[in-house]
Amino acid sequence: MAIGTTGRQPSTKQRAGARAEHKQRTRTAIRQAAMKLFAAQGYAKTTVEQIAEEAQVSHTTFFRYFGSKELVVISDDLHDEVIEAFESIEPGLSHFDLVRRMVSTMYTTAANDPWASDPARMALIRSEPALHTRYSLEADQSISDAAQMISDYTGVGVDDLRLKTFIWAVAGVLFHISEDTADPMEPGTLDTLMAAIDLLEAGLPLR
Incomplete structure (x- = not known):
C-alpha cells in the first residue's frame, strides 16, 4: 500500500461489482433518454445520436451497450x-x-x-x-x-x-x-x- 493511504485496496469482487453497477447505470440512462425522446418526437424520428446526447454518453459508448436503437427497447437484461x-x-x-x-x-x-x-x-x-x-x-x-x-x-x-x-x-x-x-x-x-x-x-x- 502506498505511503499516506489508509484502508485496504478494493477486492477483485468489489471492483467487479462496481463495474457492473456502472454498466447498469449507463444502460438505464440510455434507456431513459431514449424513452423520453420517443415520447416527445416519436420512435422513427429519434436517432442514435440524439439518444446518446440526451444520455450524456458518446456515440461509441451507445453502441458498446446496445447494438442498435431497436435493442434499447427490446433487450431486458434478464x-x-x-x-x-x-x-x-x-x-x-x-x-x-x-x-x-x-x-x-x-x-x-x-x-x-x-x-x-x-x-x-x-x-x-x-x-x-x-x-x-x-x-x-x-x-x-x-x-x-x-x-x-x-x-x-x-x-x-x-x-x-x-x-x-x-x-x-x-x-x-x-x-x-x-x-x-x-x-x-x-x-x-x-x-x-x-x-x-x-x-x-x-x-x-x-x-
Missing part, C-alpha cells in the same frame, strides 16, 4: 437470471409441470424488473412495426432455447414430432394470451397462462 433459475429446476417434473415452472419463472422475473415490466415499453413495441418484428424474432429464439431445454430435461429429441407439437401448442396459446392482453404484466395474466396450460394438459375440454 437472460442470465432466467437461465440460472431454469438450471435450478429439480429433476422429475412432467413436461407440463416443467413448462408451468418455466412460464412462472419468466413471468415473475419480468414482473419484478422495472424495465421489463414497464407498460410504456410494451406499448411502444406493439405500436412500432420494426420493434414488433424484432420482438417476434427474439420470441422465436426464446422458444427455440426453451425447446432445447425441455429436450435436455425430458430426454426427448428436439426434432421429435411429439416434442415439437407440444412446443408449438404451448407457445401458440401463450403467445395469443399475451397479444390479447393490454398489458402482459397486469395482475391475473399469470393465472390465465397457468389455466391455459391446465386446459392443454386436460386435452382441451370444452365443458
Whole structure:
C-alpha cells in the first residue's frame, strides 16, 4: 500500500461489482433518454445520436451497450437470471409441470424488473412495426432455447414430432394470451397462462 493511504485496496469482487453497477447505470440512462425522446418526437424520428446526447454518453459508448436503437427497447437484461433459475429446476417434473415452472419463472422475473415490466415499453413495441418484428424474432429464439431445454430435461429429441407439437401448442396459446392482453404484466395474466396450460394438459375440454 502506498505511503499516506489508509484502508485496504478494493477486492477483485468489489471492483467487479462496481463495474457492473456502472454498466447498469449507463444502460438505464440510455434507456431513459431514449424513452423520453420517443415520447416527445416519436420512435422513427429519434436517432442514435440524439439518444446518446440526451444520455450524456458518446456515440461509441451507445453502441458498446446496445447494438442498435431497436435493442434499447427490446433487450431486458434478464437472460442470465432466467437461465440460472431454469438450471435450478429439480429433476422429475412432467413436461407440463416443467413448462408451468418455466412460464412462472419468466413471468415473475419480468414482473419484478422495472424495465421489463414497464407498460410504456410494451406499448411502444406493439405500436412500432420494426420493434414488433424484432420482438417476434427474439420470441422465436426464446422458444427455440426453451425447446432445447425441455429436450435436455425430458430426454426427448428436439426434432421429435411429439416434442415439437407440444412446443408449438404451448407457445401458440401463450403467445395469443399475451397479444390479447393490454398489458402482459397486469395482475391475473399469470393465472390465465397457468389455466391455459391446465386446459392443454386436460386435452382441451370444452365443458
